[in-house]
Amino acid sequence: MSLSPAIRTAIAQAAANHGGPKAAMLEALKLVQEAEGWVSDAHLKEAAEALGVTTAEIDSLATFYSQIFRSPVGDTVILLCDGLSCYLCGGDAVRDAVMSKLGIGFGETTADGKFTLINICCVGGCDRAPVALVGPERKLVGPLTPDDLDALIDGKAVGGTP
């Protein structure tokens, strides 16, 4: 499937707003990812064409930035913090519990395509450690405990005030 006209327009606009096609490459990748969930080879090529840059140029960014996904991810991406502050507050136990509950490791997606689990550090929620960022809004959830992951997995978890 090719990119929608709306995304092509948005990519063209990004070039105007960011100071040229090259500087808009990351924005273009993000627009594609927002619409498709991830950045496939075909869409990468289309985005490059829309901007008038080479696929190699845009892929050199796509493969550098950790939050640009070059392979499919699940409906909900869980970014679980593995930084020191989270570790000191019981992060390993939470990590093990999430992994056994979902049956996947870091960088993997559940068989039903619902969840992708990725490790990341630090997500700026050390005062609520251990924490994760969940879903397209990158909602901060924590402090997480191994016994209390249902809300996180059910997608009900909400980031509130500390």
Add this chain to the structure above:
Amino acid sequence: MSDKPLTGRARADRQPHSLAAWRGLGGGAGLALALKRHSPEAIIALIEAAGLRGRGGAGFPTANKWRFMRAGAERAGPGPRYLCVNGDETEPGSFKDRLLMEALPHQLIEGATIAAYAMGATEVIILVRDEYRAAAAALSRAIVEAEQLGLLGRDILGSGFDLTMRVHASAGRYIVGEETALIAALEGERPIPRHRPPYPAVSGLWGRPTTVNNVETLSAVPSIVEHGAEWYQGLSHTNEGGTKLYGVSGCVARPQLIEAPMGTTARELFELCGGIREGRALFAFQPGGGATAFLEAADLDVPLDFAHTKKAGSSLGTGAVIVLDDHACPVAAIGRHMRFYARESCGLCTPCRDGLPWVAKLLDTIEAGHGTRADIDLLHTHVQLSGPSGRSYCDLNTGALTPLRSGLERFGDIFAAHLQGSCPVGRA
């Protein structure tokens, strides 16, 4: 006059104020004063007298940075000049800028506008890490509000000063927060560090004069202009001006963000956090984030400012205080940091790209009780080869090995005990 100029006006629920609400709280006064009463030079002198130093980690005097920019702009002649706001905090333990961007976007915009006026910038770009979506949204909304009210754009408040501002959302990678990598990122290049000189003030974004300032630094600016240098200096416990956002995390009862006088001691901060958790004892702490050396109980009364922390053998860094109690194995803790830095190496130079994963692996082996004397010797070698002597291109590698260097020095006996298969400290 609040004694918490950075966070005093944040809402309890951390939701951003509308511009109207912000002005209702007295916001905007600093900008009005700056544009109507002060010349750019006068503002720089005020910032110098206030003793404001960069809060991104290096602690460079802010006024000097702005002066370099003015000089660079003069030399470069007409054309765009950039102020880049560094809103990419990814250092383990750091969570201070998140609050300033999410809850107080108008304060940051005001500070950036005053700074741009003082240093002669024509465009502000706020780079926000991808994971802070609420912050990017709050800032984008706040910029639109400010434009509508004539606080951004052409002829701001009738002063003749023009300024545009926009948010650039990043997409992960710690290295983007490095000054020159941030500039490369905005140009659409791979965000890897560049050589200095030329310094960004001379040739930065698209070859034009550019200054990169931290979010916390700029957020302090409006109240300094409003209340004066003497007032700001007076907030501090030492001769380094103002307040500091300390983010205390790890093994304290209530980890939290604390705005306190510059030079507040760790003892005072830990008390505010309800002490070390569950009747445990302090083992050690890093005063300024993952890349700073450990301090111990004997250092509890060191005033945490740039000079005193340095004298104690560490550094203030970002003020992200990470606390280890007597159940937290330092070998495991350092290993955590090392895995982070290894993952985040940009890959440009060998000691960093290949050395850090090696060090991380060695630490895992030692932590698991399978290490040998030779492994510890290797760690020492890595530390020696990665000193701040220019073997790596940027500071990431040196910074990454700082906790290891410090850990080997201070806790050598604990590393040695692991060779016998036991950890005398235990696990977190």
